[in-house]
Amino acid sequence: MGLYFKYLLILFKSQMEYRTSFWLLTIGQFLIPFSMFAGLYFLFERFGQIKGWTFYEVALCFAIIHMAFALSECFARGFDSFSSLVASGSFDRVLVRPRSTIVQVMGSKFEFTRIGRLLQSLIVLIWALNNLSIEWSSMKVVTIILMIISGVFIFTGIFILAATMCFWTIQGLEVVNIFTDGGREMAQYPLNIYQKWVTKFFTFVIPFGCVNYLPLMYILDKTEGKAYLYMLSPVLGIIFIIPCLLVWKIGVRHYRSTGS
Amino acid sequence: MMIVFFFQSKNVRRRKKLITVDGLSKSFKVAKRSSGLRQAVKGLFYREHSIVEALNDISFSIEPGEIVGYIGPNGAGKSTTIKIMSGILVPDRGTCNIMGYTPWKERASFVKHIGVVFGQRSQLWWDVPVIDSFELLRDIYKIPQNEYQDNLDLLIETLDLQSLIHSPVRQLSLGQRMRCEIAASLLHSPKILFLDEPTIGLDAVSKIAVREFIKRINKEKGVTVILTTHDMNDIEALADRVILIGKGRLLFDGNLNELRKDFGTHKTITVDYREDHNPFEILGTTMISWSPERAILSLDTEQVKISDVISSLSSKVDLLDVTIEAQPIEEIIVGLYKEFQI
């Protein structure tokens, strides 16, 4: 893992060569979720609540999912832009180096400018927690951290799946945005506001529900039944990445038997 | 006992082959692209494929310390062979044994021992000083610090990199970049170096520098070099041995001189003579150009002797100067391609 940090260092140096770009992009990355949050704020100003959830509850949901997304965009950027790696033939270079393909692809890009988004969602998180009356316990703190980590794993898993598609086709990747950007937008709100089949899909197929709805209920003390089950649900999100990694390995095998 | 001794010494005398390639075959499915709206709609539902045989039963072996030129026209299968030998691609059939490894099976442990330079693609990080890339490579390949330092010092000295290593790669010229690329591929003391079009796009001075360097590390460090190139001057300067591949098949494997002898039978004769306005013809030769003072003829030494041509010439014109040139290697190769229909 020391190698991964060395990759980060060299990428950081690279990006620092373009300072204006870096700052503009970081500010932009702050403003994007900020404007979305502003939209959310004004909608609540007008409507007061959404299917029983108050503004600060939804803000908490918003903050967690955006933090998870920002972090995963930072780490998994190499997978997100994998199509250019394959198209330029640079993946061959990855195969000629004595390290795992996953570490190398992750080390190929790190999007530092997403710090802007991270900062914005952190501010929202603190603001929301301040305004919610939650009975705190160490378990609840653990749950929040687990939720964020789980979200990172889910988004990273989706990025890996999207990158694996590049082994078969360069086209049609725009559809994956439905799950990354779309998933993020959906999970900003507690999932039960949507129609039932949507909630089911985003709980069982791509487990956003484990990051969003179930543990949220636990934190806000809205649970019935065994509380610890709700608390541990983020773990299911973390497990999501395992099938994604397996699919990646299949993709690499395909690339190596068919060329590009 | 004497018999045992006899067998032993024979084996000891025969050097162990570094690379053995046997019966390597690889085909690709290429999607057929057709134009027109109808075909495009059809294409949405199912794709027609044609099968391209990139490699067909390729076999050769290479001993340690050789420099081998791997040539052939575009699409012949050169890069496919290199990709298989460096562990990137998995072949359909055949075996490959490099230093006891099967490249595609033990990829991570095998690639430690090889260096690869892809002529048109860089392995260095673009915006940071070259030395930073070198240091990251040291960590990727887990090179012990003293070995890294020794190699680095040697490479900087022999490739004249001192003024370059603190500049970001994007600020370097192509020749400077290529020197850094080659250095980067040798930091981990590989035993084999694969060079894919290393001199493409370089100016004359850089080309010579690169060639000199390759000869030197081959001699001094015993690095086995496998070189694919379209520049025949590279081959002439470096390769003792030439392997020609065309349409996936191995067509020639041998010495460069053998190649010349077998296929380079044409010679060009340039004659300067006292002004003579009568054009002439010599049996067995082709007139390439003629003027009242100079004529250039091409002849096939398998069909007519040079001495006969010169005697015929001296009987037709008043000779002032005669120059005989061997066929340039480029022409030999083109002729070869024609003969093998590739």
Next chain:
Amino acid sequence: MKPYVSVLKLRLLNGMQYRSAALAGVATQFFWGFMYIMIFEAFYSETVHSQPLSLKEIITYLWLQQSFLAFIMLWFRDNELFDLITTGNIAYELCRPCEIYGFWYSKLLAQRLSSAILRCFPILLVAYLLPQPYKMTLPPSVLTFVLFLFALIFGLLLLVSISMFIYISVFLTMSPIGSLLLFGVIGEFFSGLTIPIPLMPAWLQTVAYFLPFRWTADFPFRVYSGNIPQNEALIGIVIQIIWLVLLVWLGRIAFNKALRKVVVQGG
């Protein structure tokens, strides 16, 4: 005029080739459309007061947004033009016998047209055929529809003139994505894409009405559904034209100024 028209045609035909990308894009847009509809449904389901936009009008608003996304979103990447600026190769463009502003304007216009034409018909068609409540409604009268078309076209022309300013800013920042992001975020918010303008609090609405962005999306879509009555629509179209003339005029001045600077520096 002639070179501008031929650039337009060329780029349009070029853009129409990207059919498979368009198909994927259409799928994405349906997703977004449905998602936003569900969110608004949830908001509207328990509201007591009447809102400046009814749920039906919002649904129509959302489908129009998705169909004509190319006409309204500022975030539209044309790497070719960005590269010309950042590499300094724009000096070559100066050798052409027509004014660069008009040239680029036609190019950008064509790109958006081709992208929209490929996508709007499938989306609109399906949106009309959807069951309630997701269905998109027809405009209340033919006259409204005609007014809508005019508003839409002028909105598009206005949007392209705004987007020219993005390119002008890149001369300053040398960061295409940076400029694009900032303009994109602000522009999209104030054209009602993040939250429909009538649903904003009063003070914010005043700000939005002051800026040119709303005339590209918010105005034409509300004309369509009749939310903006016909006489107001006519006045609105006149205001669109005034903004258009103003921004093109300012744009050309700023653009030529920036160009001169590049030439002086040597690119």
